[in-house]
Amino acid sequence: MKRPIAYIAGTGRAVPKQVVTNHDLEARGLETNDAWIVERTGIRQRYVAGEGESTRSLATEAARKAMAKAGVSAGEIDLIVVGTATPDRLLPSAACDIQAELGATRAGAFDVSAACTGFVYGCLVAEGMLATGTSETALVIGVEKLSSILNWDDRNTAILFGDGAGAAILRRSRGANAGKGILSTYLRSDGTLGELLWRPSGGAERPFGPDVLVDKSHFIHMAGREVFKHAVRSMAEATDRALDGAKLTASDIDLMIPHQANIRIIEATAKHAGISMDKVYVNVDAYGNTSAASVPIALDEAMQTGRLREGMTALLVAFGAGFTWGSMVVRF
Numbered sequence: 001m002k003r004p005i006a007y008i009a010g011t012g013r014a015v016p017k018q019v020v021t022n023h024d025l026e027a028r029g030l031e032t033n034d035a036w037i038v039e040r041t042g043i044r045q046r047y048v049a050g051e052g053e054s055t056r057s058l059a060t061e062a063a064r065k066a067m068a069k070a071g072v073s074a075g076e077i078d079l080i081v082v083g084t085a086t087p088d089r090l091l092p093s094a095a096c097d098i099q100a101e102l103g104a105t106r107a108g109a110f111d112v113s114a115a116c117t118g119f120v121y122g123c124l125v126a127e128g129m130l131a132t133g134t135s136e137t138a139l140v141i142g143v144e145k146l147s148s149i150l151n152w153d154d155r156n157t158a159i160l161f162g163d164g165a166g167a168a169i170l171r172r173s174r175g176a177n178a179g180k181g182i183l184s185t186y187l188r189s190d191g192t193l194g195e196l197l198w199r200p201s202g203g204a205e206r207p208f209g210p211d212v213l214v215d216k217s218h219f220i221h222m223a224g225r226e227v228f229k230h231a232v233r234s235m236a237e238a239t240d241r242a243l244d245g246a247k248l249t250a251s252d253i254d255l256m257i258p259h260q261a262n263i264r265i266i267e268a269t270a271k272h273a274g275i276s277m278d279k280v281y282v283n284v285d286a287y288g289n290t291s292a293a294s295v296p297i298a299l300d301e302a303m304q305t306g307r308l309r310e311g312m313t314a315l316l317v318a319f320g321a322g323f324t325w326g327s328m329v330v331r332f
């Protein structure tokens, strides 16, 4: 089937009310400082969920905004794909929880477990569903409440992550929207590297027990330097493959929207791709790494602020635990 098959008809985002700055982390007694965090990551603050704010509530708010932008009602949505590593509960899926909140009763709903690449994976799945006719109108969400699985005493991880949600409505590229949409996709993973970034307990192999109070295995564990190296390599590969797939070059890209993990990873990816930083969307300073939510939050901001406009071509690229990585070129 000839692309584009699916286009992004509307986007939305939501973050918790509470902002936690680098100075706040320092003031709480974490052995770190603002200058180090800014220099090594580019992060200045992150949003952290408080009372009454959940994966479900953030995702629902982002989804409602995306639906309003796209002019789509809950009853029209026939597919909900949610990328998340932090569902409010392990059974049923976050997607089903969100479906219930939205009243999207016609939809099939499920989660995609691809960590920070979750939104990109979700869009790829949705595009496939639209291509087969299984779906006409899909809602794809990336959402995280990473604060719930962070060890706030571990400076390796506590400084990096934040909470938030981003959402997009995908529809068939037809009629007036015939030329718009996903031009190419690339999807990879390498499970042999899983334990460089993982959450050891909570699954069937190692359910939560009293041990977690001692071994902290219910929190995110990360080998930062190793993850960094793989992120740079994988994001570079993913940008190349997405451009090849679309038969485009770097000069055809109006805006690159990379996963917001670390400004140094973003800069290395842009340099490899030959895309100048003024064509790269960066908001890691304001949000930290929101994992699956990072690309759709940046996408929504770029659209709302006019950085990304109709007729432009964007390159979305992400990397995360698994390891997983993926990319797509999209014409808006």
Ligand code: UT7
Pocket: 031, 032, 033, 036, 037, 040, 041, 116, 155, 156, 159, 197, 224, 225, 226, 227, 228, 231, 261, 262, 265, 289, 291, 319, 320, 321
């Ligand atoms: O979505 C994908 C998820 N994860 C990532 O993308 C993370 C990828 N990794 C990274 O972003 C970086 O590796 C980090 C930001 C996690 C760490 O930065 P780094 O430049 O790789 O630092 P490092 O671990 O090599 O540590 C350098 C020094 C060490 O001190 P010594 O041994 O040189 O004296 C650390 O103990 O910095 C120290 N350090 C810190 N100092 C202040 C490590 N973390 C901190 C901290 N505050 N938070």
